[in-house]
Amino acid sequence: MIKVSKEFILDLYKPIVTTTHKGLQGHAMLIGGSYGKMGSVCLSSKAALRTGCGLVNAFIPQCGYDIIQITIPEAMVLTDENEKMLSSIQYDFEPNAIGIGMGMGQGDLTEKAFYHFLLNNKSPLVVDADGLNLLSKNRNWLSLLPKKTIITPHKKELERLIGTWQTEEEKIEKVIQLSLENEIIIVVKGAPTILVNGEMLYENTTGNAALATAGSGDVLTGIITSLVAQHYDPIHAAILGVYLHGLTADIALPEIGSHSFIASDIIGYLGRAFLSLG
16 A cells, blocks of 8 residues: 655646646546536536646536536536436547536436447546446446546445445455456545555545535546646546645645535635645
8 A cells, every 4th residue: 555645746746837828738528417416517627627727618417507607717618408417428529538427417318328428438537426326337337438547436436336345455355356357546535545546555645524525526526637637647647636635625624624614615725735735
């Protein structure tokens, strides 16, 4: 198990060069949302922008169009033909990275849309939330994931994917098996968060109880997707993303405490997290 220290992170971190422009900073797309759950994609999209991505698209149901455009004017928006849920995920460009699943729901139309997306997608991928739940219901779809896809399950999502476990050792053994069989990277969210890349294990060292708040995982998906879009190797994007995500809570804790910390604060403190890397 490799401990992810600041020194470890500094070997991965690539400061933005002074001559860059938005076209060189990566193009990410966040796919998700449904009626009543558009906040998830708002959080992911804003986090992707705050993490340095040059261009961010949100692909959402029509009901979220005004929400995204008003809440995050820096993001571009593509809409599904359906008003309240995703039913047909179609676009005419190839993003540098895609994050999918946040607030998406698991209805029949969305399930079919997700399947056809997996069949046709060529971009590096981060899968979270309902994307993971749909994969757990259709385990043969795991073979459709691009190699080095990053999945970010919390405890219940992980249980749906690998079954129950009696000990932490058994859990990690099952996660390693899932990672090896499908050549994917698994971010096992928790305290601490463990990242599994085949038989390589990484233990994050940042974060605290303040992160146990609604939308925290949506923000993490946006951060990691942004880093993949910026051409980090997926495992490095996952490690750096998890570290920064936790670091925001460590920086914020003395100032606002854990009770009042919400997912939007993770985004708000990202700048200070980056500055602390020097």
